[in-house]
Amino acid sequence: MAKRVKQSLKDPWRRIHGGIWLIGIAVLAWQGWWWPGILVLVALSSILEAVLMLAVPDAFEVLEEKAKSAEEQNEVASAELSSAAAAYPLHLLPSECRQCGAPLRPHTVQWDHPKAAHCPYCGVLLPLAEAEG
Numbered sequence: 001m002a003k004r005v006k007q008s009l010k011d012p013w014r015r016i017h018g019g020i021w022l023i024g025i026a027v028l029a030w031q032g033w034w035w036p037g038i039l040v041l042v043a044l045s046s047i048l049e050a051v052l053m054l055a056v057p058d059a060f061e062v063l064e065e066k067a068k069s070a071e072e073q074n075e076v077a078s079a080e081l082s083s084a085a086a087a088y089p090l091h092l093l094p095s096e097c098r099q100c101g102a103p104l105r106p107h108t109v110q111w112d113h114p115k116a117a118h119c120p121y122c123g124v125l126l127p128l129a130e131a132e133g
Helices: 011-031 034-055 070-087
Strands: 002-009 060-067 110-113 116-118
Touching: 002 011, 011 034
Parallel strands: none
Antiparallel strands: 002 060, 110 116
16 A cells, blocks of 8 residues: 655744745735736745755654555445445446436436436436336
8 A cells, every 4th residue: 555645834933934935925915916926925935945944854754644545445436335335236227317417327326226227317217227127
């Protein structure tokens, strides 16, 4: 599993950084210099973070987040679809809506109960095909 590393400023530096933003926005409002003033404020914020990274490396705390890979996301989606297949007769669902012609997918259809589904586009009740005996 891939881990995403995110850095965040620690408390005293976070407050200084927030103060720069508040003072900067106040100056922009006072002067009416929103554009390109906001770009100057973003640049000052980035410069402060760069200087802190070089001069005070312990000003940042590392936050690790687990990033789901595309393979893991596909596994979760297929597990959800298989659990829906157990509860609802997905194989009886028509391939397109009889009223609006929209393509129907089991995960987009609005199911009221196992024998009633509605088109997600026009809301019409969809006829489910007869089960083969």
